Amino acid sequence: MIVEYLPQQFVQNLPALIIAIPLLGAFIAPLLKKHGRAAAGWTVAITGVAFLLAILLMDYVRASQGGMVVYVFGADSPGLTLPSGYTVPVRIMFQIDGLGVLMAFLCTLLPFLAAVYSVGFARKETGLEKYYALMMLMTVGMLGMVLTGDIFNLFVFLEINSIAGAALVGFRNYRGEAAEAGFKYIAISAFGALMVLFSIGILYGKYGNLNIAYLSGVIEYSRLDLIALGLLLTTFALKCGAAPMHHWVPDAYGEAPGSISMMMVISSLSSLYALIRVCFILFGGIVISLPAVGWILIIMGLISMLLGATMSLIQKDIKRFIGYQAVSQTGYMVMAIGVGLAVMGDPVAMQTYGRNALTAGLFHLINDAIYMGLLFLAASAVIYAARTRNMDEMGGLARKMPYTAVFFLIGAASIGGLPPFSGFASKLLIYESVFAFNPVLAVVAMVTSIIALAAFAKQFAAVFLGPPLSNLKRVRESPRSMLIAMAVVAFLTVLFGLYPQLVIDWLVRPAVEAMLNLAGYGAWGGA
Amino acid sequence: MDALVTNFPFVIVAILVAIGFYAVAFKRNLIKIVMGITIIESAVNMFLITLGYVQGAYAPIYTMAPEEAQGNMVLPTPQALTLTSIVIGVAVTALMLAFVVNIYRHYGTLDSRKARRLRE
Structure with a gap:
């Protein structure tokens, strides 16, 4: 444990620091106007520090009692949830468990790599100080969403995340x-977000509190609560890009600069985190007797998988193609989590395959964030070099950009579920666990994976193999910072594929424990 | 009749949300879509404010509070939530309008049927 050797004061305030430092970075970045390189260096430093803090936070959470850390803002001591004389919590608090830590790891790792990638990738753009400021702001939004224990706070961070994300999607205003x-x-x-706020209003009007842990203890099976659940479920499914509400995904992922596409992936996944939090913790008490919620997610997952995979086949724009694949990958996670949710009320089924389905879903979430990021980075490197987005106008790029070609191939093999890459490990786990629930789901998942593999094989051949086209004579390999970022992501893809057990034991299992630990969450990690 | 009077603000909220939904779903002009979202936002803000209203209670200001206000003050949380939501709403509206301006500059139209090059 590293945290034992650090000053107590520092360790206790980690949850606040991990938000405060990128926020401070975001507000200092605009001062570096006309110094694009300085802004880039600043962002790499800040996001790197945030990543280190996330690692420390993970260590701190593991070492804490109940595997959970509560940080109450403005209280006499950070762990004071109920000041004397109070029966309900009144202050805003962060509540960080295994699941939050898993997400915090991804929400800092990917922005860090995106910042490294941007050093070379974005240097020719104007207004870089704003680009980097928004990038850090988006990091803050995602981190806040995954760490907070207050439902209104969740809304605020969701808005920060969306506003910064939308501004970055439209960054190339030419x-x-x-x-x-x-x-x-x-x-x-x-x-x-307004629908989220509306359901927050419903919950506040009924229970007079905004604390997720408190609300999870008092939530009832009533019409108002079900309306709130429906609104939250739909909104977060919309925001995580599950079909049939996926229309924005290929547009936003496709038009954003490459590094931002990677951040959009994790931004959507933090909405998926919110979906998990709402289903398993906030409404955990009533969802256990409502298998329909699980089935809704399963059906959404199935539609996403098939629709995303088939729609990607007719795309000509390389990034829209990957964007539709992202929809299809989201389907896997939503389906696996839906299976876990549908069998929550059945202890035997939960023990035999429900837990495995949740483990598989979360493991796939990690892998998806990483290989989707890799594919977007590699595709953007290709667009950057070839100055076209149309795959019909590309060909023979492997000769000109050998490293990028290898990285794209690793990402493609991973998404297609080929061993020994990470996609294989998590998809196999998903097939196994959902097969026990309903074989049809496993069949659909496999078919989708085969379609993805075929599509990527075809596109890889079209873009990278064959004779070089005459219009691509002057293409050169990407700048070094882009290659470094892609190399790190590619390394992680291979590492997680070769040693899946490492990641599962280190990150995923504590997260699954946290998802099912409704009583522990409701008591703020205490008795 | 009494129930209608007490629930009147909620009826207004429902009507506003319906108008906003209609604008977002059926209007072609991008500015009108922005207006629809802003109307929904106002409806949600009004919903929050209505929740915070308690008949006969006092505003939670302790300075120079009258005698009968002791122990009879409303919780200021909904007002705080609404203020936050209004501030966020301004930022969202500004960003949406900035995008609309940009779209108009590039496409020369605000019609959402014509301003779409992204399709498939």
């Missing part, structure tokens, strides 16, 4: 398509 995609994303996010 392209009309970017403004169109940005408008679509912000309109959908604003609408969704």
Whole structure:
């Protein structure tokens, strides 16, 4: 345990620092106007520090009692949830358990790599100080979403995440398509966030509190609560890009600059985290007797998988193609989590395969964030070098950009579920666990995976293999910072594929424990 | 009749949400879609404010509070939530309008049927 050797004061305030430092970074970045390189260096440093803090936070959470850390803002001591004389919590608090730590790890790792990638990738753009400021702001939004224990706080961070994300999607304001995609994303996010606020209003009006842990203890099976559950479920499914509400995904992912596409992946996944939190903790008490909620997620997952995979086949734009694949990958996670949710009321089924389904879903979440990020980075490197997005106009790029080609191939093999890459490990786990629930689900998942593999094999051949085209004579390999970022992500893809047990024991299992630990969450990790 | 009077603000909220939904779903002009979202936002803000209203209670200001206000003050949370939501709403509206301006500059139209090059 590293945290034992650090000053107590520092360790106790880690949950606040991990938000405060990127926030401070975001507000200092605009001062570096006209110093694009300085802003890039600043962002790499800040996001790197945030990543280290996330690792320390993980250690701190593991070492704490009940595997949970509570940080109450403005209280006499950070762990004081109920000041004397109070029976309900009144202060805003962060409540961090295994699941939050898993997400915090991803929500700092990917922005860090995106910042490294941007050093070379974005250097020719103007307004870089704003780009980097928004990037750090988006990191803050995602981190806040996954660490908070207060439902209104969740809404605020969701909005920070969406506003910064939409501004970054439309960052290339010299392209009309970017403004169109940005408008679509912000309109959908604003609408969704208002629905979240509406359901927060319902819950506040009924129970007079905003603390997730407190609410999870008092929630009842009543019409108002079900309306709130429905609104939250729909909104977070919309925000995580599950079909049939996926229309914004290919647009936003496709039009965003490459590093931002990678951050959009993890931003969507933090909405998936919110979905998990709502289903398993906030409404955990009533969802256990409502298998329909699980089935809704399963059906959404199935539609996402098939729709995303088939729609990707007709795309010509390389990033829209990967964007549709992202929809299909989201389907896997939503389906696995839906299976876990549907059998929550059945202890035997839960023990035999429900837990495995949740483990598989969360493991796939990690892998998805990483190999989707890799694919977006590699595709953007190709667009950066070839100056076209149309795959029909590309060919023979492997000769010119050998490293990028290898990284793209690793990502493609991973998403297609080929061993020994990470996609294989998590998809196999998903097939196994959902087969026990219903074989049809496993069949659909496998078919989707085969479609993805075929699609990527075809596109890889079209873009990278064959004779070089005449219009691509002057293409050169990407700048070094882009290659470094891609190499790190590719290394993680291979590592997680070769040693899945490492990641499962280190990150995923504590997260699954936390998901099912409703009583522990409700008591703030105490008795 | 009494129930209608007590629930009147909620009826208004429902009507506003319906108008906003209609604008977002059926209007073609991008500015009108932004207006629809802003109307829904107002409806949600009004919903929060209505929740915070308690008949006969006092505003939670302790300075120079009258005698009968002791122990009879409303919780200021809904007001705080609404203020936060209004501030966020301004930022969202500004960003949406900025995108609309940008779309108009590039496409020369605000019609959502014509301003779409991203399709498939």
